[in-house]
Amino acid sequence: MEEGTSQDTTGSRRSDRIKLNVGGKLFETTLSTIQSGGSDSLLAALSNRGPADHEPVFIDRDPEIFSVLLSLLRTNRLPSTARRFSKQELAEEALYYGIDAQLKSAMSPPPFVGIDASIVSTIRPASEGLPSTFTAAADDGSVWIAHGGQISSYDWNLIHAVTIRTHLDDINSVSRVWPEIAAVGSESDAGLHFYDFSGSRHVGSVHWIDSSDPRIFKARVNAITGSTNSVFASFYCPHRENCILEVDKSTLQIVTQLGRQSGNQAKNMVPGKLTWIPETGVVVGSAITSGAFGYSGYIRIWDPRSGEVVWETNEPGAGRSSRFGDSFSDVDVEVEGLTLFKLCSKSGDLAMADMRQLGDDPWIYLQEKNPSLASTGGGGNSVIHCYRGQVFVGREGNLEVWSRREDVKNEVDWQNGESVDLCRRNFVDKKEDSERGIVKKIEGGGDRLFVSREDVEGIEVWESSHSSGVISVL
Known part of the structure; x- marks a missing residue:
């Protein structure tokens, strides 16, 4: 009984993971992370695949900018590596993935004093x-x-x-x-x-x-x-x-x-x-x-x-x-x-x-x-x-x-x-x-x-x- 429970837990952990191939670079994250962009986002749509499909999802986009946006979904903040890209580059990629609202929240200035x-x-x-x-x-x-x-x-x-x-x-x-x-x-x-x-x-x-x-x-x-x-x-x-x-x-x-x-x-x-x-x-x-x-x-x-x-x-x-x-x-x-x-x-x-x-x-x-x-x-x-x-x-x-x-x-x-x-x-x-x-x-x-x-x-x-x-x- 305990063994069966252990196997179910392991399976549950594996099913919560997803692999993405962005521009030839492999990323592995959790479904909860990419779904945090909202139900209408492209990433959320890609997460709704059948359990038997274990192949990485291929996305023909810039992997370096995707790394920045993935970090944004994990922490609600932009990493320091975001400075390597222009605001327009980040905005265009965020719009493509459907997470422009999250980027706007992270990039907006603090309350004005x-x-x-x-x-x-x-x-x-x-x-x-x-x-x-x-x-x-x-x-x-x-x-x-x-x-x-x-x-x-x-x-x-x-x-x-x-x-x-x-x-x-x-x-x-x-x-x-x-x-x-x-x-x-x-x-x-x-x-x-x-x-x-x-x-x-x-x-x-x-x-x-x-x-x-x-x-x-x-x-x-x-x-x-x-x-x-x-x-x-x-x-x-x-x-x-x-x-x-x-x-x-x-x-x-x-x-x-x-x-x-x-x-x-x-x-x-x-x-x-x-x-x-x-x-x-x-x-x-x-x-x-x-x-x-x-x-x-x-x-x-x-x-x-x-x-x-x-x-x-x-x-x-x-x-x-x-x-x-x-x-x-x-x-x-x-x-x-x-x-x-x-x-x-x-x-x-x-x-x-x-x-x-x-x-x-x-x-x-x-x-x-x-x-x-x-x-x-x-x-x-x-x-x-x-x-x-x-x-x-x-x-x-x-x-x-x-x-x-x-x-x-x-x-x-x-x-x-x-x-x-x-x-x-x-x-x-x-x-x-x-x-x-x-x-x-x-x-x-x-x-x-x-x-x-x-x-x-x-x-x-x-x-x-x-x-x-x-x-x-x-």
Whole structure:
């Protein structure tokens, strides 16, 4: 009886093994290992052979890369030998075997922490290397880069997927409205245009027209944002008339018109930045201009359901700022936290406002207690981007991040409109990074931060190291 049991166990162990001949090299592993790639993978399918078939399964592929992928299935990590191959080589082989999800998990960067981020690569499109704008996917860190009249798509692995040549000369705004479709606006061509990356084709256009008003012609797009069902785009005409159009995603038809105005004054300029707030269903828009007398502009919140403005502030001159005369040079929204942020043009101070408690003067100014890190003044030529509870600020060539202090309790005392030990400010970049050029745009996607600089080719890719610790953020 014991002998029979022993034989059954041995047979069971043998039946759990499988031999693979990959490109002439023999591999032996367990069925559980190759089935860990998922039931739909090629390897799992090859494991479903009859028990009498003991010949190695032949696969006409590269054995060296297969060795890397087999190690990935065993440990859920890539071995050091993976460095011998390019990301594209690994991605192509993983896709062939049907284990691309496992490779993506192993190759994806760790959770993004701004204070521990560094440049890992620079994406340079093959032609027209100076990017005019870009947009990143929040879920996987893929990115679409506009350069000249073209848009190049790079996947989660930052491998070039496709380049679309549009009918536009210059692209100044691009937004991902579906996984494979971009909404595009141009400085030199009228209309909002939609392009499908999967088919590399133009799928439609939307124009702002008004037969009763001859001033409404050749309306161009300045900013784009999207909700689940709609696309919002700010249009402006040569005579400076402007508005925001809501466009239905499924039909590409105009649903409603918001905030029509004549932009002869700063408080009536076309919005240069739009943000959709899913939790409240409103659109936040801002417009900023600078001249001999400094910066001026507005922040305005529209409710598309009523078509009305539900809150606004104009700087300077509206009396809605406790620092009168120090108007903002850039604005952004922390969507998850329902928080507005602005950067003051003269002092360089960063201020925040809770969107749930907006009033005449909702701003709280963040303080930096460390004298060596305190702002030396001047917020001009600066940009803000809120991502994953962190606020990134590009000042000239410097890149910094504001995050919540680890040792501060949730209940924070506020005094005289200034935060007390709430946040800390850190430089993200090194000196050599800041000398690359003036930061023009910052955008987060997945666990990456993308940065473009004035007159510098390509888009910088920033990632945190795997040793980065978890911190509490805004």
